[in-house]
Amino acid sequence: MSRYSVAIAGCGPRGAYHAEGFTKNADRFDLRAVCDLNAERARAMAERFSITNVYDDVDRMLASEKPDIFCFATLPEVRLPLVELGIKHGVKAIALEKPLATELPEALAIMKACKDADIRLIVSHQQKYGKAWRTVKDLIEAGEIGEVTKIHATARAWLSQLGTHIMDYMLWFNDRSPVKWVVGQAIGTGMLSDSHPAADYVIGSLEFANGVRGIIECGAHAPHFVPGDNPLLDIKFWTDSALTIHGTHGYARVTTGNGWQAFTRSSKGEMLSGDGFFDPSYEQPLYIRDLADWLDGQIENHPCDSEISYHGFEAVMALYMSALDHRRVALPLEFDPPGDLIARLGKELPQNNEYAGQ
Ligand SMILES: NC(=O)c1ccc[n+]([C@@H]2O[C@H](COP(=O)([O-])OP(=O)(O)OC[C@H]3O[C@@H](n4cnc5c(N)ncnc54)[C@H](O)[C@@H]3O)[C@@H](O)[C@H]2O)c1
Secondary structure: OOOEEEEEEOOOHHHHHHHHHHHOOOOOEEEEEEEOOOHHHHHHHHHHOOOOEEEOOHHHHHHHHOOOEEEEOOOOOOOHHHHHHHHHOOOOEEEEOOOOOOOHHHHHHHHHHHHHOOOEEEEOOHHHHOHHHHHHHHHHHOOOOOOEEEEEEEEOOOHHHHHHHHHHHHHHHOOOOOEEEEEEEEEOOHHHHOOOOOOOEEEEEEEEOOOOEEEEEEEOOOOOOOOOOOOOOOHHHHOOEEEEEEEOOEEEEEEOOOOEEEEOHHHOOOOEEEOOOOOHHHHHHHHHHHHHHHHOOOOOOOOOEHHHHHHHHHHHHHHHHHHHHOOOEEOOOOOOOOOOHHHHHHHHOOOOOOOOOO
């Protein structure tokens, strides 16, 4: 087993969860340095995790530290330039926050750059490590709901916040069978000016290569699965996302903020259920640990590797292509993908904030 040196950029809430993930796996990782444009944030995170090497410039940090792994947790506006810096300084792996990119050409450029440089890439869709998520996955793998026929994925938060999470989890529950096509509809321009720009509500129908069908609903009009008051931008809002997996003999649901429920072959008409709530302090260390095992060759794929992450991103963006062009979009996209989908949503959708009044 190898031990890998690590440097992190972006010392906001998510950067801290990544730092926790690396330090809780100190037998596999040596977190050496942190960096933020905001010196105060960088100092605070360094102090919390007892790190002495603190930077305000990623290029300088990577040049001095020469880490094996570069992890960054910045807002979506900063992706490709940081990937390029990691490559320039010869890292073995890059771990970045979701979403992979804002537009398709950037996602493709990230994939190509990492492939050309033989660098491993993971994207933090780590909720799949949660206990409730693993319970549902185990029920499916044990055949408890029979053959999977349909997956309904929902999130109350908009597409670039939680859409790549739930698309990724559809792929994961469906054993990575690729999406064959999507048909999407998008409405609402309120969130196009957010740090995570997206239409306010997107609904899509899709078919996977193994014949399983999917429905994805993301944003202002998605159904609630977290009971009780759920005000906009409250923790309940952020955790009100769910995957319901239907099979020939039952169904199972996991909700980010409301555990899991299932009717199965052996539950004899009773609803099975268990607790579970979004817990990055539990999920992140498991996600991070798998990176060391993947680099060591102990596991063939990382559950959040670039293959699943890119395909999920491509499928999410294909929903916009379908909505804007009024057509079914086949995957994988085999041409130069458009780089103006977010701008087109702003120009072509009726101006309306679908979250207003919620
Ligand atoms: N995986 C999850 O479950 C999950 C949950 C919430 C948020 N996120 C994602 O995490 C990301 C970060 O979220 P956050 O809330 O921590 O954001 P944040 O804005 O609070 O923190 C980002 C930090 O990055 C720093 N930064 C930006 N550019 C930089 C650069 N070039 N060099 C160094 N530092 C730089 C900023 O100064 C800031 O301190 C977002 O993409 C968000 O979507 C993921």
